[in-house]
Every structure is written in C-alpha cells, then in structure tokens.
Amino acid sequence: MKELLRSTDPTVLAFASALLEGEDIDCFQMDVNMSILEGGIGIFPRRLMVRDEDYSQAKRAMVDNEIPLGNET
8 A cells, every 4th residue: 555645634534535436446544543652632744545556646736725735755
C-alpha cells in the first residue's frame, strides 16, 4: 500500500474516501485510533492508503478535486 493523503481534518478524509469509492478504488485509513493517545484533539494526522497499482489514478482524483495531499515535501 502507498500513502495517498495525510490530514488532521476528518471531513477531508471522508470526502477523499467517498471520491475514491466512486472511482472503484479501495482505500484504508491508518492512524485512526491515535485519538486515544492524543485525547481526541486531532494533532496527529491520519493517512489514507491505496494499493500501489491504484496510486496514480487516486492521486489524479485528488488533484482534480483540489484536495491537498498533505504528504508532499
């Protein structure tokens, strides 16, 4: 799996997941349970992962919909 998106905003993650679902691209959110450690204040970003072979299509969907990826250096 490859990291597509990193964000602390749950609405961005939900929107991105819905877009990917509409494109028939499977995705998986990582670090969801970090809220237990942080006390629910949202300081640790969550990562949205996709399969390696779906990465290019998924990234194009994010860019086309102006969703910031948050993992680019």
